[in-house]
Amino acid sequence: MIDLLRDSFLEVGFLQAAIVTIATIVTIGVAFLARPGIGTLYWTIAFTLILLATFGLIAGRLIESDQARHASMGVLFSGAAFLWSGFRIMWRRHPFISVSVAFLVVSTVALMLSDETSFPFLYRTVFLLSSLFAAFFVLDWTRRRPTRREACAIPLVVASIVFFGLGVQGYVTALLPGTTPADLELQQVIASITLGVYVICAVIAAVGFTLRDSPLAHRTIVAHEWQQFERAAAARVAEAESAGDPVSVVCLRLDDDDELRQLTGDEALSELLGLFRSTAVAGFAADPLVGSPRLGTIVVVTAQPDSTMRAAVGKTLARVPAVGTRFSPLIHTTASAGWASAAAVGYDLRTLVAAATGAAEHARASGGDAWESVGVERVDTGVIPLSRW
Incomplete structure (x- = not known):
């Protein structure tokens, strides 16, 4: 089963690239260009980073460059941070954009410079930290006492909870004895699928909030x-x-x-x-x-x-x-x-x-x-x- 997932990694990557490309186009066209602002700018940055990282992962696989793949993973996981900052701006709260930028830089550099020994631990740590931003989004959304007009965010809330659960599960699993490299490979494939769903839900929320306030x-x-x-x-x-x-x-x-x-x-x-x-x-x-x-x-x-x-x-x-x-x-x-x-x-x-x-x-x-x-x-x-x- 794991071998099958590993062999299908490129297919999953191409599907994710298609999803993220459409998501980026929709976000720029419907959200940013139609209603330019700091919040929609942060969303655009988030989807652009995810798009670049997705193609970076595919390229790294094709040229068999671990350094390129690892750096792309760091960029990919930072997208959740910029999405969170964008929503906080829309909700008139401090965006903590410096935290998002710092996470982008640190996660990218740490994973890019990692070796075979340190990569599994660093990957799971970055995954967990990225999922924390998804959890922060859920906390901020619930504190707002959302109305029916904000129902567009419900899919992203559910996806964020799943994202956070996988981040915690992957980190806890690594602490248990008997963890193998195959487990990490499986987690990477599951993370790619999860991020694809997360991106779709994020587009629904971003466009929904934009159209709601049109x-x-x-x-x-x-x-x-x-x-x-x-x-x-x-x-x-x-x-x-x-x-x-x-x-x-x-x-x-x-x-x-x-x-x-x-x-x-x-x-x-x-x-x-x-x-x-x-x-x-x-x-x-x-x-x-x-x-x-x-x-x-x-x-x-x-x-x-x-x-x-x-x-x-x-x-x-x-x-x-x-x-x-x-x-x-x-x-x-x-x-x-x-x-x-x-x-x-x-x-x-x-x-x-x-x-x-x-x-x-x-x-x-x-x-x-x-x-x-x-x-x-x-x-x-x-x-x-x-x-x-």
């Missing part, structure tokens, strides 16, 4: 959530009309959402908008309904009396600068708001939303960092600055 995906998700909000809000307004209760709609718009996107990127902007939404919810009592017709805009339906709305809107806008500060000390955020009450424009949801949106746009066009309310006959002409609150 503008088209954001628009689709926002449109679906807005439809759900409209149904719930219409029911809420109808209930208030039947009971004769007050109801208001407030539209909140970030003043510089386009500039923030250029500064932070789409993924970071989504996280910032999440904080903005939480701030809006906290500013209004009576269990408000909150929806977003587009990125950077939040619509709130609340049953607060009109007498308390001025203070609620003003205090909410006053909290917006803290949203940017919590996200990054270098980011300054302001917002504009428009408020329309049923007492002023009636109990039709679309009319309320349109009136509040128009007031918010007018406040934003007038310099921002302010709010306007819709009166019975007209929009109030006085833009009330936040300094009044």
Whole structure:
């Protein structure tokens, strides 16, 4: 069986080369070129290293050069480290790229300079250390409390667990008596197959995260959530009309959402908008309904009396600068708001939303960092600055 695996090493190598070539092309085309950034750059580096190492292994076998094969193994195993760094960047964590670079250099040099005596131990050690980066990926992913939108990473999570298990198993097996060179040869073939599967799962995760954060995906998700909000809000307004209760709609718009996107990127902007939404919810009592017709805009339906709305809107806008500060000390955020009450424009949801949106746009066009309310006959002409609150 072992002889059969050894004879088929080149076939496995060529299959792995084909997989890695496609993976590298997809990563560069779909991830890096479509959404260039540090995270996608690290992914591109990872797949490029794996690609070069795979062809290096094949070449080493063909020319019967142990030094070339050993050096290629060191490069191959470092790919997991760069993948981990790329995902940490995407998750807004320190990438520890220096650790990945150091592992690339040390593992490559150590295996390249190894001899027949030291190679088995060094190979298993490098394999184990490489599998640790896969384990780190799993730990970081679970700590994020992943949502269904991140299901694309599940295959990579499973492959990473298997990868780590094989790394530990191979190292422990070497410590047991009776280990033979054939066992190491078998482990190398299994490692090649495992890395091929790992690369496929890594591409699925990388492309999935990239497409998840694409503008088209954001628009689709926002449109679906807005439809759900409209149904719930219409029911809420109808209930208030039947009971004769007050109801208001407030539209909140970030003043510089386009500039923030250029500064932070789409993924970071989504996280910032999440904080903005939480701030809006906290500013209004009576269990408000909150929806977003587009990125950077939040619509709130609340049953607060009109007498308390001025203070609620003003205090909410006053909290917006803290949203940017919590996200990054270098980011300054302001917002504009428009408020329309049923007492002023009636109990039709679309009319309320349109009136509040128009007031918010007018406040934003007038310099921002302010709010306007819709009166019975007209929009109030006085833009009330936040300094009044």
